[in-house]
Amino acid sequence: MLEQMGKAAKAASYQLALLGSKEKNRVLEKIADYLEAEAPQILTANEQDLLEARRNGLSDAMLDRLALNPARLSAIANDVRQVCQLADPVGQVIDGGLLDSGLRLERRRVPLGVIGVIYEARPNVTVDVASLCLKTGNAAILRGGKETWRTNAATVKVIQQALEECGLPAGAVQAIESPDRALVNEMLRMDKYIDMLIPRGGAGLHKLCREQSTIPVITGGIGVCHIFVDDSAEIFPALDILVNAKTQRPSTCNTVETVLVHQEIAERFLPALSQRMAICGVTLHGDEIVMQVLKGPAKLVPLKSEELDNEFLSLDLNVVVVVDIDDAIAHIRQHGTQHSDAILTRTLRNADRFVNEVDSSAVYVNASTRFTDGGQFGLGAEVAVSTQKLHARGPMGLEALTTYKWIGYGDDTIRA
């Protein structure tokens, strides 16, 4: 079955690659319209998914993440209309020139081909990914969370109706509809048909893809982010940044998990930190020094060493006292996930050192780690946040869904 899907996707990708922006936007608009017009069939499927999820004992918070309603579906349709407004990177000439040999060389941006996406839970991702892939002339094979497989299948059916209405093959957007996990392993070996694989989920999914996939994988989205409070930091602005980085949306990957406090400022900073975090309802996980010097008012527990290497995704914050900036950088190198790390300082040399020596996708000086986001960075859309170094690093916009080809125009030109 997957082999057939792969073939259909590859064939569709050849057709999509030839479309101009106007034609691609027409498909996207049709998809948005159909999502609203065919809402009943998607909502019915979603109700069935929710019913089963409730039977399986999913939490109310989780059920809310899975739930669709007419308003949410309209919002999703409007997101697709927004994608129409984005600039299309396909066809752009990156560089080129006339070579000594007489060959006229051009490097042109083209779609990647077929993009595989494996994601968990939220059903809006189906439409989100499909629209970004279509906008860049790529076919997509989607494998959504098993909790919403009926919703995803119904959504993709509507997308395929819109595609066919525009004279395009249904193979351009396909979903693996069975919740069978063995199919994921099979999908990971489809390097013959899938050009790039994007896992969107937890650390386990990324590890599985890195270890099992024969397709190039973009891993990311796991953020053990640090903020280093240097001895020259100003306490109150530093607290504002920490509150923003920890509490604005604790479940995101760019949320800070560990604050590293320079020992010279610790005595003044830690009590102030505890007061602000108490107000925000944040539990502090302190290292040995912190446990000795700090009493409250924030809830304080001793940190377990494994907590330094994992995301809390909750209102919890590790607090570690470091000797100096070298110690802070060494800590980030050991425990970070190369996502987003910040220094709060008034010392220019330390700002430069942090920026140059911390090997993360995004590094910040006197700013919140929460900025690591395609929208915030002005990329228009965000396909994923990459924490590996090849192809794309940090927030991935539409350009990350393209590659390039070299085109050589000769006049019966041969190599000397």
Next chain:
Amino acid sequence: MLEQMGKAAKAASYQLALLGSKEKNRVLEKIADYLEAEAPQILTANEQDLLEARRNGLSDAMLDRLALNPARLSAIANDVRQVCQLADPVGQVIDGGLLDSGLRLERRRVPLGVIGVIYEARPNVTVDVASLCLKTGNAAILRGGKETWRTNAATVKVIQQALEECGLPAGAVQAIESPDRALVNEMLRMDKYIDMLIPRGGAGLHKLCREQSTIPVITGGIGVCHIFVDDSAEIFPALDILVNAKTQRPSTCNTVETVLVHQEIAERFLPALSQRMAICGVTLHGDEIVMQVLKGPAKLVPLKSEELDNEFLSLDLNVVVVVDIDDAIAHIRQHGTQHSDAILTRTLRNADRFVNEVDSSAVYVNASTRFTDGGQFGLGAEVAVSTQKLHARGPMGLEALTTYKWIGYGDDTIRA
């Protein structure tokens, strides 16, 4: 042992990333000087390798590929001096600007970190890869062919002497010195330390890396390249291009392996092709139609279907008659390796169609496939030729050994 090498490489990479071009060039010049000054120890190791290779029955051609002498070593040293002349991409600001939030964002080119290279045979690759990695501020872990492991070890020892002379750690360039193949499998799982893996060798090595590596891999270098002779092609210029693409250096990956001949021109073209290829000593492997219409003078054998999917790397050429350009494009999609493919035509629309519809790293109009090369493309150096689509496609220059980081400068800036 590999774990120790990985740690040393990662530590060295942090130091290398901070070097300016001047400091990196000083190391390269020192390496070039040492390669000449310490020639005796490298040549002695090479003699031992050759002795064993001869005992193991390697062909004279292969032995010649492995052999070093003072002149070849000087040429290798001069190649290193050439690398000094190349522009250093590290530190380049790709883009940036002031965001609405007040964050000043900059995307800066930085080294990848640690690059793993697995290569076969030729000992010059050791110096070649080491110098390109150092030029871009990367550490390297090298695993050369088992036939020259003593030569490689002696060469790396000299490089490490030069590194230490410049105050840099020997961990910056390391070789896996044992010929034990199990170490390759271990190397492929070192994603904790190695940021990018470049295999340089045959199809088997690339397959092994794609299937077993947990490190992002750049596969490539396998070229089943096609030239399509359209019905509007001019016969004699077409023959010149074919001779160049087949015979200039038959063992390279950008050599043509299959010529696709439009049926409308076949009757005139095939006899002329046979005459020219007879002069060049090329054996034609004909499909059924070719076998029927062609008698000689070139040596002609019936093509075996698997020959359409593999490189000859010799003076052999598949000849296949196709119905039209659609048939030609379909053939390339089925049998090509997305390396280099060309159309010979006088019809503008067909040239455009071929360029747009053939999904290869390099596509040519009225030019030889032999141009796919870092030097020919003006990249200054060639790390490898990628036939996958992520990160780098086609000839890879120094830029392909870098990634970027996002740097956000705030003024106590938080996300709204």
